[in-house]
Amino acid sequence: MSEPTILHATFTARPGEGDRVAALLRDFAEGVRAEDGNIVFDATRLVDDSDRFFVYEVYRDDEAFQAHLASPAGVPFNAALQELIVEPSSQLTFLRRL
Numbered sequence: 001m002s003e004p005t006i007l008h009a010t011f012t013a014r015p016g017e018g019d020r021v022a023a024l025l026r027d028f029a030e031g032v033r034a035e036d037g038n039i040v041f042d043a044t045r046l047v048d049d050s051d052r053f054f055v056y057e058v059y060r061d062d063e064a065f066q067a068h069l070a071s072p073a074g075v076p077f078n079a080a081l082q083e084l085i086v087e088p089s090s091q092l093t094f095l096r097r098l
Contacts, residue, residue: 003096006095006097007092013084013086032068037059038057044056
């Protein structure tokens, strides 16, 4: 049995864009949660800095994660997000269960 693919993404909204990022992320999350191989897609905003976002994701396996990356919604989401955040893209950290 293959291991799940687990990661978190972080990014910072440009000044004044936090609510737009939150709305974009909320809409995207609905579609991701409906993907066959998605187990968790938990999008959050930091309490102490509402311009900082943290997304925790779990996919059944690498194949499911690759399908997520190739989904039609991903390209327009990432293009729109890139215009609204400080970083060049979301910062991904891959994790492994103990």
